[in-house]
Amino acid sequence: MDLATDPTSETVLVGTNPAGTAFHAFVTSRSAGLYRGALVLTGSPDVAEELVQETLERVYRKWRAVAAADSPDAYVRRIMVNLANDRWRKFRRTVPAPPGGEMTAPGDEYGRIDSRDQLVRALQNLPMRMRTVVVLRYFHDLSDDEIAGDLGISASTVRSQLARGIEKLRGQFPERSGLSTQRPRKESDDSV
Amino acid sequence: MTPYDDVRPSGRGGGTPFEQELVSAMNDFADSATAPAFEPDVIARSSRRKRGVAVAALTAAAVIVGAGTALATIGHSAQGAGRAAGAEPTVPATASPAITEVNARWHFAQVELVTQKGHGLATIDLAGLTLKDAKTMLSKHNLRTGSITWAPCTGRRGTVLMVFHGTPRLVKAVGDPDYLKGMKLTDTVNVDLCSGNR
Structure with a gap:
C-alpha cells in the first residue's frame, strides 16, 4: 500500500483543507487496509474499529503533516501502532487464548x-x-x-x-x- | 554467533514453513472480517469535538493553577465567571500571537484558529452564545463580528446559530506579513443568530 505508486495518491495529496476531498479520498481508499492491520494487531474487530477511528481522527488533526510526508502511509501506520501501544498500556486489553x-x-x-x-x-x-x-x-x-x-x-x-x-x-x-x-x-x- | 541464531526469523515475508504459516494465518484472520464503513464527516466532527474538549480542559487547568488571576486582571472577569469552565470549547488568551489564519466554517458555529505552519491551534465554538458573548470571545483574538443575520430556529432567540464567510478563507494579519501577501485579509466573522420564530 504505497501511496507514491498508488494512482489515487495525487488526489490524496492535493489540497490542504483537512475537511476537503483529500481527506475524504484518503479515508475511502485507506480505511479498509488500516482496519486489516488493526484487526491483526488487536485480535478484536471492535477494538480494531475503535483503533482505526481514533487513528483517522488523529490523521485529520495532523492532515497537513500527513499529506506533506514522504510516505503518508508510513506516517499513518506509525500513528496507529503507537496508539495501539498506548491503548494496551492503558487498558491491557488482550484476547485470552485457549491453551x-x-x-x-x-x-x-x-x-x-x-x-x-x-x-x-x-x-x-x-x-x-x-x-x-x-x-x-x-x-x-x-x-x-x-x-x-x-x-x-x-x-x-x-x-x-x-x-x-x-x-x-x-x-x-x-x-x-x-x-x-x-x-x-x-x-x-x-x-x- | 548470536543468542538467537537458532530461532532468528529468516527474512521478510516468512522463509520457514512456520513463518509462512504465520503469514497465512494473519492474512486469513484479516480477511475474516469485513471492514466497517468509516465516514470522513463523522471522523472530522469527532476530531473537532475532542480538540475543543481538550482545549477547554487546558483552559480550565490553567485557570485552576492561577492563570485565572492573570486573566481577571485583564478584565472581563464577569464574562468568564458566568460560564462553566468546560461548557464550551474555548481557547486560552495567550494563543493569540501564534494565530495567522482564521477559518470560519459555514456549517458550524466554529472559528478555527490555525498557526502559520498550518497546524490547528484551537477552535472557538460560538454555538449557543449570545451576540454579546460571541463578540467578547472574538475580541480576545482581535476578531470582530461582521454582518449579523437572523434565521428561524427552535433554539433560544438571539443565540449564535452559525458563522460563515464570503471568501474561501478569512485570514487575519497576525504574524509573518510575507506569508499573508496576496491573500485577502479580514478579521471579520459573520454571524447567523437564532430568531426563535420556528
Whole structure:
C-alpha cells in the first residue's frame, strides 16, 4: 500500500483543507487496509474499529503533516501502532487464548483453519511491543529498519523482539517447531 | 554467533514453513472480517469535538493553577465567571500571537484558529452564545463580528446559530506579513443568530 505508486495518491495529496476531498479520498481508499492491520494487531474487530477511528481522527488533526510526508502511509501506520501501544498500556486489553491445540492431520482443511486460528490467538498473547514487531514484519512486510523507525527503537531491538516472539509462538506449537527450525538452504549459504 | 541464531526469523515475508504459516494465518484472520464503513464527516466532527474538549480542559487547568488571576486582571472577569469552565470549547488568551489564519466554517458555529505552519491551534465554538458573548470571545483574538443575520430556529432567540464567510478563507494579519501577501485579509466573522420564530 504505497501511496507514491498508488494512482489515487495525487488526489490524496492535493489540497490542504483537512475537511476537503483529500481527506475524504484518503479515508475511502485507506480505511479498509488500516482496519486489516488493526484487526491483526488487536485480535478484536471492535477494538480494531475503535483503533482505526481514533487513528483517522488523529490523521485529520495532523492532515497537513500527513499529506506533506514522504510516505503518508508510513506516517499513518506509525500513528496507529503507537496508539495501539498506548491503548494496551492503558487498558491491557488482550484476547485470552485457549491453551494448546490439537494436532491436525496433513490435508485436513478444517484442522488447518483451526490451527491458523490458534496461531493468531497465540499471537495476541504476546506482549504488545513484541506482537507489534511480529505483525509489522510478517503482515506489513517491513524491514528491520522500517520497524525500528515506526516504533522508535533500534534495529537490533527489533531483531531480538522478533526472534523472541517467533520463539514464543513456536513454543506453543511444538508440533510445528520441527518444521520451523529447518530453514531452507540458500545459495548464499553454500558460498560461505 | 548470536543468542538467537537458532530461532532468528529468516527474512521478510516468512522463509520457514512456520513463518509462512504465520503469514497465512494473519492474512486469513484479516480477511475474516469485513471492514466497517468509516465516514470522513463523522471522523472530522469527532476530531473537532475532542480538540475543543481538550482545549477547554487546558483552559480550565490553567485557570485552576492561577492563570485565572492573570486573566481577571485583564478584565472581563464577569464574562468568564458566568460560564462553566468546560461548557464550551474555548481557547486560552495567550494563543493569540501564534494565530495567522482564521477559518470560519459555514456549517458550524466554529472559528478555527490555525498557526502559520498550518497546524490547528484551537477552535472557538460560538454555538449557543449570545451576540454579546460571541463578540467578547472574538475580541480576545482581535476578531470582530461582521454582518449579523437572523434565521428561524427552535433554539433560544438571539443565540449564535452559525458563522460563515464570503471568501474561501478569512485570514487575519497576525504574524509573518510575507506569508499573508496576496491573500485577502479580514478579521471579520459573520454571524447567523437564532430568531426563535420556528
